Amino acid sequence: MNYLQNIKHKADRANVSRLRFWIQLFTFLLIVYGGYFFIHIGSQVPTFACPYNQGSPGTCYLIAMQHGLHLTWSELVSYRGLAFFTGFLTFIGFFIVFNKAWCGFICPLGTLQDWITKLRYKIGIRFSRYDSASFQKLKKIKYVILVLLIAIPLGMSNSFFGLAPINHDMQSPFCQVCPGRTILPLASADTSQIFIDFTNKTTLVMSTLGILITALFFVGAFAKKRFFCFFCPMSALQFLFSRIGILRLTKNGSNCTRCGNCNRVCDVGIIGIAEDITSKYIVKDDCMMCFKCVEACPEDNCLDVRVFNAKIFSSTQEGFFKRYIQPNELSLKNEKNDER
Amino acid sequence: MMKDNQQTDRFQRVVKAASIHYDMEIGKTMAAITDDFPDNPAAMKYFYEKHRNLIRNDSNGKLPSKKTIATLCIHVPVELILAVGAIPVRSCAGAFTTEQLGAEFLPAKSCPMVKSTLGAISYNLLHGKVQPDLIINPATCDQKKKLGEINEEISEKFYLLEMPSTKDSEESREYWLQTVFKLIRKLESVTGNKLTAKSLKRAIQEVAHAQRLYRKFNHIRTSAPVILGKDALLVTNAFFFDDLESWSFHLNLLNEELENRMKTGFRVVNERAPRILLTGSPSVFPNMKMPLLVEELGGFIVSEEFCSSSRMLWDTVAVDEWHLYDMIPALADRYLKPSTCPNFSPNTDRIRKLLSAIEEYKIDGVVCQTFTGCQLYDMETRIIAKAMEQAGIQTLFVETDYSPEDIGQLTTRVEAFLHSLKHNRKKQLI
Numbered sequence: 001m002n003y004l005q006n007i008k009h010k011a012d013r014a015n016v017s018r019l020r021f022w023i024q025l026f027t028f029l030l031i032v033y034g035g036y037f038f039i040h041i042g043s044q045v046p047t048f049a050c051p052y053n054q055g056s057p058g059t060c061y062l063i064a065m066q067h068g069l070h071l072t073w074s075e076l077v078s079y080r081g082l083a084f085f086t087g088f089l090t091f092i093g094f095f096i097v098f099n100k101a102w103c104g105f106i107c108p109l110g111t112l113q114d115w116i117t118k119l120r121y122k123i124g125i126r127f128s129r130y131d132s133a134s135f136q137k138l139k140k141i142k143y144v145i146l147v148l149l150i151a152i153p154l155g156m157s158n159s160f161f162g163l164a165p166i167n168h169d170m171q172s173p174f175c176q177v178c179p180g181r182t183i184l185p186l187a188s189a190d191t192s193q194i195f196i197d198f199t200n201k202t203t204l205v206m207s208t209l210g211i212l213i214t215a216l217f218f219v220g221a222f223a224k225k226r227f228f229c230f231f232c233p234m235s236a237l238q239f240l241f242s243r244i245g246i247l248r249l250t251k252n253g254s255n256c257t258r259c260g261n262c263n264r265v266c267d268v269g270i271i272g273i274a275e276d277i278t279s280k281y282i283v284k285d286d287c288m289m290c291f292k293c294v295e296a297c298p299e300d301n302c303l304d305v306r307v308f309n310a311k312i313f314s315s316t317q318e319g320f321f322k323r324y325i326q327p328n329e330l331s332l333k334n335e336k337n338d339e340r
Numbered sequence: 341m342m343k344d345n346q347q348t349d350r351f352q353r354v355v356k357a358a359s360i361h362y363d364m365e366i367g368k369t370m371a372a373i374t375d376d377f378p379d380n381p382a383a384m385k386y387f388y389e390k391h392r393n394l395i396r397n398d399s400n401g402k403l404p405s406k407k408t409i410a411t412l413c414i415h416v417p418v419e420l421i422l423a424v425g426a427i428p429v430r431s432c433a434g435a436f437t438t439e440q441l442g443a444e445f446l447p448a449k450s451c452p453m454v455k456s457t458l459g460a461i462s463y464n465l466l467h468g469k470v471q472p473d474l475i476i477n478p479a480t481c482d483q484k485k486k487l488g489e490i491n492e493e494i495s496e497k498f499y500l501l502e503m504p505s506t507k508d509s510e511e512s513r514e515y516w517l518q519t520v521f522k523l524i525r526k527l528e529s530v531t532g533n534k535l536t537a538k539s540l541k542r543a544i545q546e547v548a549h550a551q552r553l554y555r556k557f558n559h560i561r562t563s564a565p566v567i568l569g570k571d572a573l574l575v576t577n578a579f580f581f582d583d584l585e586s587w588s589f590h591l592n593l594l595n596e597e598l599e600n601r602m603k604t605g606f607r608v609v610n611e612r613a614p615r616i617l618l619t620g621s622p623s624v625f626p627n628m629k630m631p632l633l634v635e636e637l638g639g640f641i642v643s644e645e646f647c648s649s650s651r652m653l654w655d656t657v658a659v660d661e662w663h664l665y666d667m668i669p670a671l672a673d674r675y676l677k678p679s680t681c682p683n684f685s686p687n688t689d690r691i692r693k694l695l696s697a698i699e700e701y702k703i704d705g706v707v708c709q710t711f712t713g714c715q716l717y718d719m720e721t722r723i724i725a726k727a728m729e730q731a732g733i734q735t736l737f738v739e740t741d742y743s744p745e746d747i748g749q750l751t752t753r754v755e756a757f758l759h760s761l762k763h764n765r766k767k768q769l770i
Binding site for chain 1: 654665
């Protein structure tokens, strides 16, 4: 037991952000090039493992879901429907292991955005600030996209309200506008996804949107940390099941001083993490479980990362100061102290 | 105008007489602090000396080339002052002598701290007789807010730091950030130095280093009875005027000594001494009336929820990107969001903080002091009373001021309170 406590004590002082950087690098290579090394992790991956990229070791569940929902109502309640639901359960199975850490540690698009942020920080260009009230409204877009992503495939096989079924050019509608489809193949030196399809009006609109969103992805990520994540339907889908995740982020409100440190360092600007002193499960819909909040919390055992109910990383005063005081900034002082 | 007045005979005579009185007041308080208690830590000597020489003009080891900037409240970001190469001096005063001087300018029912502070500034009786180049006065309570308008001879030095009256809304946060930006421009123009990312980062790190030591100190004193509250209050009080580096250095020495005491099981009070939490209007040296009274009568002050101690030093700055664009908002947040000053409404965080301290530090009773005329703390007294009653914590509410007149009456009340705490404890044991 003492041995375990020692390990926990060390973990609480660790620099998780640095660890995360290396994990992200590793998972980025895995998700983008894993296929070349005969790795296959199935077609229910809860992150942007984009099959348009030849090196992808699996398939993003969003594409599987859009395909899987290309069903008539009667098919949906038949064995084909069952196939969809087993696929869905596989997705949940993958998802609950890492919970939303899929976004913070594994998602290649998230990693790309973090690298762009690092670049901006190095250059010393400021990030932009938004009026939080309007941004709160803007964030709801991801749920709209999620609903569309489910409704459009169903609308292709069925008729809603007596309207004609949707044009088949709308197949996998989200993939057509997803920046993952255009960007990730570039890692395999494949530029074939960057095009505008002039076949008909639908393809013209969708492919143009795709290119625009790709451009916005880069511009947005440069101006705001994790810009795209605010609109990501995968994030929305994951959040719906975040409560059953094995990996958990919990808060003990009675230890919280509402100092707002967690909110300050949060890449997605979640205010609730600082203001909410009643919820135990504190994962909010934009949370990507990067655990920077836990690192920045200066109160003992206020924020905890848990596997089931066992704490694996907790906020501590000691850890906070170890991470935030850089001894080289204080070198002069120590020299002076020695003289005394 | 100020110069002219300072030349006058009356002014000089008042300063001279008040200096003598102030010095005597300090001497008396220091005698009570050092002589009435047997087990004072050796490392406290530095802090005792600092306070003994409080108004003696020893420049406190500061370089004369630097500008001195007085602050009248914990809401002034000291990191900014350090970063523009000036010396911050928190000038809230606790002397009865200067309170009497200040009474000349203010209504009779004003708060003694406000009177004392204005008196000390008006008659050059701040710590080390320092003459500040700028006095930053946050618009917190009504009495402080009006302070700069009253004595026109010094009002040109006053800078009103606007404060929102709530801290919970995004609007107030934005407003506060703008006032911090305005303060930076003022500091830059007064000192002639530009705020740079490098200097601010260094200042944040240095203050964080001091905070780390303070938190360690707090951990030591709350987990083992190795230092009395009256000494702890002097440590935090020295932060008002002491050089940051030497303060940190000597606090570190004290921490080491106290850790040794912990190892050897040395205790400054016996096991039966009731563990007390102090809160309310802040005790500022030499107004050590309540803390001394509690400990002289056998209580043990484990912690204080005062803006002259824990509230000033506890909360930290967390910066994500070490450029000015992120450091300044982070700093602004640190001086607004975690504050439990009663000038904010609502101020539920204060109750939560008290309750968590009571649980964590195993507090037996709370002593809540209010200065006569300190309306905000007086109003919150009722809220606290209710919360403490619900939590089942015995609380002593005291209204007092800087004058020594009520000592006799207070002694009886504190004695009875401590007695009843001991009695309750015995009952619990049976």
